[in-house]
Amino acid sequence: MSDRMPTSDQRAQDNETVHMSRGNVGRPAAGGAGVGAMALPEEPSGAGADLTLSYESGVELKARSQWAYARIRFFRHRLAVASLVVLILVAFVAIFAKQIAPYGYDELDLENIAAAPTLEDHHWFGTDLLGRDYLSRVIFGVRTSLWVAVFVAVLSTLIGTAFGAVAGYYGGTVDNLLMRFTDLILTLPGLAVLLTAAAYLGSSSSQVGPLTISQPMKVGLILAFLFWTGLARIVRGVFLSLREKEFVEAAKASGASDMRIIVRHILPNCIGPIVVTMTLIIATAILVEAALSFLGFGIQPPNPALGSLIADGQVQGFETWWLVTFPGLVIVIIALAVNFIGDGLRDALDPTQRIRA
């Protein structure tokens, strides 16, 4: 051992060599392997310290889940975020309509009949021909219309997803039967069916067993019956491609039942398209419900709905412009907001999209 200890001269020499060759870590110093190895540990002062520092202050890699990426992408979409804020506001007003609306929707103010919009007495949107406060009526109209739209979206999403999932997963005859039925629904002339069904189902609430089906709910049922087809096709397509994936086979090999594979393994992969389609259904439902109510077959009075408000208002023509303009504007705003949110969600939930600065 003693013969391998460097003399002070040697050590100085070695230190010099090491300094000159800084960065070549692991390169044996000139004066023999043993000596070089002993000289090296003295070296880490300059470059070595810098190195550790840069590691510590370097990129801290944070693992992000798919949802985190989706959230980031969604919040980059400014229009979608603004729309979300608007929609949340509208929904808030609709939900708390009773507390927020200055008047009841059927409350008469006989001193102000057909008054133009004014700041007095809170008649911001004016009053209609019976002296009912129009702001309150629009707020309650939004409440009805939004409720119907969400009802339609949820119901048709459930139906469409179930149809699409079963058809796509099992394929063959089952697929053929279910999809031909879907095609059949798609070929029905929408408006004609809607009008017939609305007329047939009547304009009041009815009792089915222990369930009371209110009139707006009836409109929702009719719309949902026609709206699930698009989603069924989309979900079927996703299922068709995913059921061939190895992870489905792996789930099968681990003993999962068909139901479990559909619900636990494949369905989570379809959430993106389902959510997007659902928002688009909401927008369409609001518009179609408005059209239906405008034609007098939708929501029946005294329930105010946006469509029937426009229908009532247009009787007077341009003189009472506010009766048409305000509910119309609200419809446009809601439909646009929901569409923009759908756009944002589609971009956000598409995993092939990278985050752009």
Added chain:
Amino acid sequence: MPDPVLSIQDLTVEFNTEDGVVHAVTEVSYDLFPGETLGIVGESGSGKSVSVMSMLGLIPVPPGKIVSGQALYQGRDLLTMPKKQLRNVRGGEVAMIFQDPMTSLNPVLTIGDQIAEAIQTHHPGTSDGDARKRVVHLLEVVGVPSAERRFDQYPHEFSGGMRQRAMIAMAIANDPAVLIADEPTTALDVTIQAQIVEVMRAAQEETDAAIILITHDLGLIAELADRVVVMYAGRVVELADVYTIFNAPRHPYTVGLMNSLARVDMDQEWLKPIPGQPPSLLNRPPGCVFHPRCEFSQGRERCRTEVPALRSFGEGGMHLSACHFAEELAAQHVTAGAAAVEASS
């Protein structure tokens, strides 16, 4: 010899296609004994996977069709078992490790959830907390570092080797008696392959499972298998313990396989391939399926007309070969295989 845990007898599987009937697996029989590792080797399309998948009801029917045979798991025939019972066997008593860990994991579920799912499928009463504990333990067994944190990560946050470890953890989640590994290392690079071999050993130690190892990697067979089934064109051509297969094969196809191995310890200019192509399973040659490529048959009449039966050699009847002239195959035909076994052990 103990009773086999799994016994495949006379299994014949066909696929009806537009071009005709594909004879994927013909009259295949083999036993799997408790705790052993049985390797199944053969080239692509030799029926290695189909023989196993059909046993678990994992081939599409139609076009697939199980023509005859039995797959006895502890005395019960898997092929005629009601669907519900078969589901309990799958993943519970007979579990599978798949070839490609990149696509065999669900991209939208966390690794932990997927393994817990396998547990809760077979033990519906398990609480999420208990399942989590078990999953973390399993991940540690298969060598996933910081398992607690990894539980909540998604497959895309795992490397290929780590994913295959997770797949193995999922397969052993319910303490299976039989573990089927379908080319478990094919999709991985060589250094990871070596690690996965260790993980397979750990998994077998943890569960005492008998393993069926399907592969075309003879190195993996030499490393892991106790006994070996050699398949060619849907038939079993030879069955013996791993030393016999490498040292004294008694079928010209096995001899050809051994001679075609790339050798690290010898200076070879060229590999020695088996001449010709594997036969189409739509239209197999009559007689011995291997005879058109067989250097040994040399146009003998019997090879072309008569399908050779599996016959036993040596003591104990544990070495089976399907060649009419197996006795003539001398040991000097083989040198490569013996060295490969020595090198790996």
